[in-house]
Amino acid sequence: MWTPPERIRHPLPETRWPTVEVAAASRLFSPVALGPVTALRRTFVPAMVPWRATEDGAVTAEVLDWYARFAAGRPGVIVVEATGIRDVASGPLLRIGDDRFLPGLARLVDVVRAASGGETRLFIQLIDFLAIRRRPEREKFLARHLAITAAHRAAVELDAAAPEDEVRAALARLDEPQLRAAFTPRECEALERGARERVTDLHLAHVRALPMVLPRRFADAADRARRVGFDGVELHYAHAYTMASFLSAQNDRDDGYGGSREARVRLPLEVACAVRERVGAAFAVGARLLGDEIIDGGSRVADAEHYAVALARTGLDYLSFSTGGKFEDAAQPKVGEAVYPYTGRSGYECMPTVRSDARGPFARQVSTVAAVRRAVRGAGFATPIVVAGGIGTFEEAEGILARGDADLVGMARQSLADPDWSEKVRLGRGDEVRRCHYTNYCEALDQRHRQVTCKLWDHVDVTLPGVPLDPTGRRRLVAPLWRR
Numbered sequence: 001m002w003t004p005p006e007r008i009r010h011p012l013p014e015t016r017w018p019t020v021e022v023a024a025a026s027r028l029f030s031p032v033a034l035g036p037v038t039a040l041r042r043t044f045v046p047a048m049v050p051w052r053a054t055e056d057g058a059v060t061a062e063v064l065d066w067y068a069r070f071a072a073g074r075p076g077v078i079v080v081e082a083t084g085i086r087d088v089a090s091g092p093l094l095r096i097g098d099d100r101f102l103p104g105l106a107r108l109v110d111v112v113r114a115a116s117g118g119e120t121r122l123f124i125q126l127i128d129f130l131a132i133r134r135r136p137e138r139e140k141f142l143a144r145h146l147a148i149t150a151a152h153r154a155a156v157e158l159d160a161a162a163p164e165d166e167v168r169a170a171l172a173r174l175d176e177p178q179l180r181a182a183f184t185p186r187e188c189e190a191l192e193r194g195a196r197e198r199v200t201d202l203h204l205a206h207v208r209a210l211p212m213v214l215p216r217r218f219a220d221a222a223d224r225a226r227r228v229g230f231d232g233v234e235l236h237y238a239h240a241y242t243m244a245s246f247l248s249a250q251n252d253r254d255d256g257y258g259g260s261r262e263a264r265v266r267l268p269l270e271v272a273c274a275v276r277e278r279v280g281a282a283f284a285v286g287a288r289l290l291g292d293e294i295i296d297g298g299s300r301v302a303d304a305e306h307y308a309v310a311l312a313r314t315g316l317d318y319l320s321f322s323t324g325g326k327f328e329d330a331a332q333p334k335v336g337e338a339v340y341p342y343t344g345r346s347g348y349e350c351m352p353t354v355r356s357d358a359r360g361p362f363a364r365q366v367s368t369v370a371a372v373r374r375a376v377r378g379a380g381f382a383t384p385i386v387v388a389g390g391i392g393t394f395e396e397a398e399g400i401l402a403r404g405d406a407d408l409v410g411m412a413r414q415s416l417a418d419p420d421w422s423e424k425v426r427l428g429r430g431d432e433v434r435r436c437h438y439t440n441y442c443e444a445l446d447q448r449h450r451q452v453t454c455k456l457w458d459h460v461d462v463t464l465p466g467v468p469l470d471p472t473g474r475r476r477l478v479a480p481l482w483r484r
């Protein structure tokens with residue numbers, strides 16, 4: 001992962017945990033209405049992909065264990081990982097693009113209700129993404145994947161009559177600078193990083209048609225979530241995926257869905273409206289978006305303010321914020337691997353580590369989110385706002401709420417490090433919290449598509465009977481139980 005050049009190592013902030021009385025009187029442990037749904041407390045577990053679904057995207061026993069473990073800590077809200085809305089294969093990522101996924105998802109709802117004693121509200125994050133290929137071997141790319149054009153023929157001085165194989169063989173003899181000169185930027189990208197579709201690829205019929213098909217796909221998926229008993233859905237408008245790409249300042253589609261801010265937010269608004277129309281007012285609909293894309297030429301906080309106000313106006317029940325996590329500045333993947341959107345600077349800003357710049361990783365995204373919240377409030381909307389990013393102590397969380405910087409506090413890695421954070425702190429036992437080190441061992445597992453665990457507990461008591469382990473038999477898959 002990219003690290004700020006200063007590489008300053010920040011210790012975890014010293015903190016004091018509240019007594020049970022102080023916790024009971026705090027904002028963090030007070031309820032908040034998310035449209036039709038009331039969260040009993042403002043502790044929020046944002047979506048985290050754990051790589052535990054079947055290859056077909058179905059819920060497994062390991063998925064159930066993972067969410068039951070978070071639910072045992074009784075946070076106000078858990079958002080289930082990014083879940084694909086299409087009915088296409090996408091590896092061991094959860095899917096909700098067809099009714100056949102519903103029995104598994106219904107079980108997931110049941111286990112979370114049971115494990116949290118009905119105290120945790122459960123949302124599911126709905127995602128759409130475009131095709132991305134792994135970085136190819138040079139020989140294979142030149143022999144098979146590359147579509148031969150007149151420019152390639154010209155580069156190797158062969159005319160239109162020359163057989164394609166001859167052109168490919170001549171290209172293969174070029175050195176890297178010569179090949180780069182012969183290729184378009186997209187062809188270079190396909191060779192060096194793996195081909196990646198963009199929402200601006202209007203020459204592709206299925207990409208041009210996205211505004212026609214996505215509102216219905218999201219609405220169908222949201223309705224499935226409603227039918228199996230989730231409390232709500234979170235529309236994934238953040239990071240590197242389709243909807244965030246529509247919002248990006250880099251989106252210059254010329255069909256009314258790109259260019260100006262108003263045009264860029266048009267499809268996200270149409271999706272939000274289609275979802276609401278389908279699920280009705282009694283089901284919560286929120287969205288996660290970026291406060292700042294971080295990449296060059298990307299959307300900044302002023303764009304996020306515009307989008308947030310527009311989405312609040314459609315009646316979304318909450319808005320959750322993240323930062324960065326883009327393909328554009330990601331590191332070059334190894335041959336055979338796909339580019340991972342959390343390896344560049346924008347990835348760092350999404351999941352900052354303790355090796356940082358002078359600002360440090362803690363609560364790093366709060367000032368941006370506070371600005372967006374002010375814009376939403378200024379426009380007359382009371383939509384609850386969720387912040388996340390390097391927040392792990394009660395003092396930070398309570399301070400954010402007290403200042404009015406946000407309305408709920410997301411803790412992703414801290415909840416992974418200690419799924420009982422919310423209960424321990426609420427019961428005045430904060431000194432028992434296992435604090436996240438923010439060194440991203442978990443994120444490295446995610447990058448390699450391996451089952452995500454935390455370094456603070458995945459080697460604890462692995463020989464005890466009944467502890468679920470990863471395929472190597474060396475890592476436990478859920479945190480040990482907290483003995484109250």
Ligand SMILES: Cc1cc2nc3c(=O)[nH]c(=O)nc-3n(C[C@H](O)[C@H](O)[C@H](O)COP(=O)(O)O)c2cc1C
Pocket residue numbers: 046047048049050081082125236238288322350351352388389390391410411412413414442443446452
């Ligand atoms: C393993 C892992 C998987 C993640 N998966 C998702 C995801 O599916 N959807 C999403 O919006 N964010 C995802 N994130 C980002 C987190 O939700 C969160 O925004 C980020 O980790 C920063 O918050 P934190 O500092 O509290 O961890 C993931 C983070 C981690 C560590």
Ligand code: SF4
Pocket residue numbers: 413414416417435436437438439440441442443453454455456
């Ligand atoms: S692996 Fe590291 S960064 Fe991830 S949750 Fe555990 S302590 Fe935090």
